[in-house]
Amino acid sequence: MRRGFTLIELLIVMGIIGLLTTLGFTNYVTSVKRARDAERKSDLKQIQKALELYKLDESPVKYPDTASFPSANTCWTSGGSGATCPAGNVYMRNVPGDGSVSYSYARDPADNLKYTLIACLENPDDPEGTACASCTSPKLCYTVTEP
Numbered sequence: 001m002r003r004g005f006t007l008i009e010l011l012i013v014m015g016i017i018g019l020l021t022t023l024g025f026t027n028y029v030t031s032v033k034r035a036r037d038a039e040r041k042s043d044l045k046q047i048q049k050a051l052e053l054y055k056l057d058e059s060p061v062k063y064p065d066t067a068s069f070p071s072a073n074t075c076w077t078s079g080g081s082g083a084t085c086p087a088g089n090v091y092m093r094n095v096p097g098d099g100s101v102s103y104s105y106a107r108d109p110a111d112n113l114k115y116t117l118i119a120c121l122e123n124p125d126d127p128e129g130t131a132c133a134s135c136t137s138p139k140l141c142y143t144v145t146e147p
Contacts, residue, residue, distance in 0.1 A: 033122040037142070040119040041128070043096035044103060044144045047117055050076065050091040052147070055113075057089055062112035063146070069105045072097025104134065117144040 055063055057078055070081035072095050079088030081095075097103060108114035119142045120135035129140030 030123070034126075037121045037123050037126055040103075040121065041142055044117050044119055044142065046092070046096060047103065047105070048144050048147070050095075051115065053089070053091050054078075060112075063107050063115045066106050070095045072103070114146050118142070 051063055054076075055061055070076040070092075074081045074083060074095050075085035075090070076092045076095055077085055077088035077090045079086040085093060104116075104118045106116050108116075118132070118134065120132075121129045121140040121142055122138070123129070124138035124140060126140060126142070128142055129138075130143060131139060132141035132143075133139070135141050
């Protein structure tokens with residue numbers, strides 16, 4: 001009586017394990033992309049709320065110029081922006097942004113009460129994404145405008 005497995009049986013089992021590992025890794029990568037996209041969308045909504053607070057403090061009422069909008073990872077107050085929060089009304093303690101993507105902000109030069117915020121998305125199947133030229137592959141943007 002023979003004991004053990006044949007080479008064919010071992011190769012079949014290893015092939016099945018390899019296939020399952022590949023499928024699991026692919027699902028993991030897709031989930032990570034979706035999570036990062038969800039974080040970007042949330043960041044834009046937080047920035048939008050801070051822009052509304054800024055607008056209420058301005059006289060005359062307006063959104064910030066593109067040049068005066070703070071960069072990522074800085075504090076944004078009515079006293080300015082920087083690494084530490086200066087005196088004034090705090091709009092955001094830390095302007096969101098990660099190293100892999102930057103958020104773009106542009107105020108309409110013709111209208112002080114219109115702006116556009118854009119974040120590039122990673123998931124090519126995102127239903128809220130729109131085609132745009134400013135993003136690289138998959139060339140999808142999530143856009144937020146004034147409420």
